[in-house]
Amino acid sequence: MKRCHLAYAVCAVTLLGAGMGASPAVAAHRTYVVHQGESIQKAVNSARSGDTVLVLSGTYKESVTIRTPGVTLRGMGGSTVIKPGAKHAKKSGKAAHKGRKAFPTCAEAGNGICVLGTKTRNVRGVTVADLKVTGFSHAGVFGMATDTLTVRGVQSVKNGVWGIAQERSVHSHIYGNYAQGNGDAGVFLANTIKEEAGAADAGQTLVERNRLEGNRIGVTVRRLRDLTVAENRITGNCAGVFVVGDENKPKAGHLEVAANDISSNNKTCPKTDRLPVLQGSGIVLTGTEKTVVDGNRVTGNRGKSPMSGGIVLFKSFVGVTSDQNRISDNTLDSNSPADLINTETRSKGNTFEHNACRVSKPAGLC
Incomplete structure (x- = not known):
């Protein structure tokens, strides 16, 4: 077994065959480790299905969008804090010039973490776990057009509207979270x-074992x-x-x-x-x-x-x-x-x- 290190401390495992020569290498799932001061979004953009983005303790001032199926975004518990960053710059007139509606990004919509499918296809198997999301004007965690989304161990505190929210989604599992002081619903x-x-x-969506306090x-x-x-x-x-x-x-x-x-x-x-x-x-x-x-x-x-x-x-x-x-x-x-x-x-x-x-x-x- 051999370990290697790439950007964001990506770890991969190469399995070597035995006997009559080496078998083809098997690509293992990777873990991207993000340190304070680095971009969570950059790591998420690099991740592929089955990969994990592990965010170490610290405060990260950004919004994060996940569109890739099978990605896990995980922190170190309450010591991994995601807060709003600087106001997103206004979009250039390029999209308007082409006659297309410019949809707001996760940050522009006031959300902390967004898990987004499309109008025709749900994004499957994403997990958001073990971190704190606070201070966003809309939702701490927002999922739209998802399938088998898991949100667990998240502290969603003092966001303007919802702690954890989803629409047009099926087979979700929202458990073991703490939602406190959000402007509308905790979940x-x-x-x-x-x-x-x-x-x-909702395809047997399950909301269980959460603690929901001080919300509307x-x-x-x-x-x-x-x-x-x-x-x-x-x-x-x-x-x-x-x-x-x-x-x-x-x-x-x-x-x-x-x-x-x-x-x-x-x-x-x-x-x-x-x-x-x-x-x-x-x-x-x-x-x-x-x-x-x-x-x-x-x-x-x-x-x-x-x-x-x-x-x-x-x-x-x-x-x-x-x-x-x-x-x-x-x-x-x-x-x-x-x-x-x-x-x-x-x-x-x-x-x-x-x-x-x-x-x-x-x-x-x-």
């Missing part, structure tokens, strides 16, 4: 952000189906979990919110164009169908917002009912104005079973 998942459309299949909302799932939000610790936000649909078809839902610990999400956040004032909401379903909410511990979520309470089925602002949702085997305590709330007077087939709670609106749901 945000949507079919598409810039247009109204029916709910998309812990987890927002918007216009999606076929995913699971499980075993997360969600506290100190204005609202814990939002599952949101609209008037388009297929409806949002056919997903699971399970075994989460959702407590004291009692910050107050001002109203927006889409939502009223938020305070004291544990889990909110609005305009959804066939969503299973089971085995969660929901405690101490208290407020005076229209959506305040432990687990709330709330009428959709566009008049879409929430139908055939199952709320079962949850433990609820000290939520106000009630542990279980169903405002869906026109809905069909919603069930409340085996929940341990004290107060419901209307009475009889506990």
Whole structure:
């Protein structure tokens, strides 16, 4: 076995054959090591599928875009910090001169790390792990048109909109992250952000074992189906979990919110164009169908917002009912104005079973 060193401390392994002469060399996956003061993006641009970009401890003032499938971007934990760099220079008039729309780069859009496919092909198998992303005006980590994206061990703190976000993506695994103090959701998942459309299949995306604190909302799932939000610790936000649909078809839902610990999400956040004032909401379903909410511990979520309470089925602002949702085997305590709330007077087939709670609106749901 022979080791060699290239730029960014690329390590490759050459395997030598035995017996009747040497077999062809087998190219091994490489690791690009980035030191403080060097460019993460330059290393990412050099990486090929299966390679790792290892970013050592330090502060790196840049945004990073990954478009190559199978690349891993990994830091050393919270000591690897990615912050905004100098404002991206304005694009030259070259693209406009050719009559093409110039799309913003990751930095221009205010994002820290972007994992981007195309309109016709998802980028597969990218991993972002073990680093801190903070201070960006939009999202800490943003994925669009991805397949089997993994985000793990990331600290996404005090970004302007989302901690970790994705759209038009499938088969994602978002786990073991810490999202704190972000302007909107700690974790945000949507079919598409810039247009109204029916709910998309998220391909068994899994959001699990994250700690989400002090954001506007812990987890927002918007216009999606076929995913699971499980075993997360969600506290100190204005609202814990939002599952949101609209008037388009297929409806949002056919997903699971399970075994989460959702407590004291009692910050107050001002109203927006889409939502009223938020305070004291544990889990909110609005305009959804066939969503299973089971085995969660929901405690101490208290407020005076229209959506305040432990687990709330709330009428959709566009008049879409929430139908055939199952709320079962949850433990609820000290939520106000009630542990279980169903405002869906026109809905069909919603069930409340085996929940341990004290107060419901209307009475009889506990």
